[in-house]
Amino acid sequence: MLLCGGFMMERMKRVSIKDIALAVGVSTATVSLVLTGKNKNGRVSKEMSEKIKKVAHEMNYQPNRLAMSLQSGRSQTIGLLVADISNPFFGTLAFYVQEEMEKAGYAVIIMNTDESDVQMERMISLLRSRQVDGFIIVPTEFGEKSIAQLVDNRIPLVLIDRYYPSLQVNGVLIDNYQAAYEATRYLIDTHCERVALLIYENSQPHMIERERGYTNALKDAGLYDEELIKRVRYKYMDEDIIGAITWLAQKRKDMDGILFATNTIAMTGIKQLLNLGFRIGEDVHVVCFDKSDAFDFMPVFIPYIHQPIANMGRLASQLLIKQIEDVELGEELIHKLTARLVKK
Amino acid sequence: MLLCGGFMMERMKRVSIKDIALAVGVSTATVSLVLTGKNKNGRVSKEMSEKIKKVAHEMNYQPNRLAMSLQSGRSQTIGLLVADISNPFFGTLAFYVQEEMEKAGYAVIIMNTDESDVQMERMISLLRSRQVDGFIIVPTEFGEKSIAQLVDNRIPLVLIDRYYPSLQVNGVLIDNYQAAYEATRYLIDTHCERVALLIYENSQPHMIERERGYTNALKDAGLYDEELIKRVRYKYMDEDIIGAITWLAQKRKDMDGILFATNTIAMTGIKQLLNLGFRIGEDVHVVCFDKSDAFDFMPVFIPYIHQPIANMGRLASQLLIKQIEDVELGEELIHKLTARLVKK
DNA sequence: CTGAAAGCGCTTACAG
DNA sequence: CTGAAAGCGCTTACAG
16 A cells, blocks of 8 residues: 555655544544554554554654654754864764764754854754753853853753853763863973963863862972963964963973863964974973874874763763653762873 | 743743733734734734734743744754764864854754664654754765655755765765876876775775776876775774785885875874884875874875865755755756865 | 544634 | 634543
């Protein structure tokens, strides 16, 4: 029984529950019951049930999830807001979020905020009007208000990679203080005495924590010097980094170590060090956040802080699903995973 | 007029057109008309119209796009299927597709096929049941049947990066033959006489074209040697590449150039060359597809074929939108963009 | 064991 | 100028 023989060349109207009901000679309610597997206590007879399934299959019935969603109030879709999907860190994060959510039957709509608060707000509202069941968000620097609104409205939400300390909301990130402390400590142990920090000029807690880890490690070793902290702007990153490295090279000829607060900063920073003739691992030691494929091509191994991206993505997804499905969540709001320093 | 004062702590039922109608004392039809801007020929009085807008705003009304979609049959959502979102090539592609589709009011659901035909089929069906308006797909090697079905059903669809020659469907990709020819020609001009090719063992047209470009360039120069073509498996890429390079180094000591058919192959390949003590640009010259940040760290510049990813993503999006909105499309089905060889 | 009816939140003829 | 009604494709009490 092929009902769509001659229509192959037209964009076909898809077959609905009604068409099946009509074909079998039964009500749509019965069809729905059978097809959704809610025919528990033998409500529909075995034979009828079989017949309905058979016809549905023959007619190549695909349920319209939009209609199901409208009915149930659940879209089985979540929104993932990242700063930039073309950045491998976020790409990988998206990969694992997607994988984990799909297992639970959710689709993921990914959008880029490009670090803009305005964009983030727009996208949240856009996705809400699409009735997403929840959000996983890498929040922007000054977007606290938009996030607070989600929290107030009890929208299922997990922040990832960064968070706002004032908000009562689930967060998944690494222990940035500990990671930066350990990385700095490593440089000290490598006999660096003048360790610089290159970091975003930015008030986000995860950056502040990294700076605090760096600062404390140096203070604990009696080596702290405020002048060695160089801040760069996200928008003018490249020129600021080049300027900072150049400055350090000229004014601070005793500089012998650098902690790069992000991988992106490290990429440009290391390039500039090489341009200026520094021999990494000899004239200057460096550590950075996150591995980059590029490091494999360096003549010397570049130590880095390994963020467990897969675990971050998976944990965030699991927390979100629990929120959506109203499962008890446990006390802990912020989940700090441990980042490992990889020294080779 | 704030109607939701005390409910802030409950997950609120969102305000609907009905609530507004009730509040203003008018029918839902009128509210809909005003709010969708379809109140052309003064159907609704100016004052009433203003009042409705005002109340809608005060009640913080957000339309439910699911309901709109069910009604209109348009979800304003498209599916983007890539091989792996954590790969920067696809991440960047996704970035531009997303950007372009968003401009036109479409959301993008991104999914990973992981190069699996089965996965691709599953995802297409999943997304169809979510009523996506169209697809942009990086097709898998043997997934022709799933794609053919979309074509038969006249689902708006654009293939990207790869295509199936037998199908009448829009495609956006680079001229792989020309690119590979030019790259190989460049190696010959650099005085290489024994140019190897490292390529996936794979029957996809884009790979075949790359091989054909390579082969013809060498034949035209009278330098072709079948033995210099080494095929690697996607699943066992690393070991196969290492094996291939090692083989070339041992058995083909006269090998003096390599064309890497993809960036991923190049990354491992170059690493292995370095491990074996080859000096790139001296003992052996290489060219590969796509730039990688890693190349900035090489002591010598690595020539690469620059694929115009942004243009590919944008063009694919525009073609898809035209299909969805039934705009005349022009004769050309396959759009081959020119890839540029970057020699520094 | 099965169906008629109401409803999810919208839009769109149709009638007045 | 405005409203009642039907419908998009489902599900879910309710009634029999």
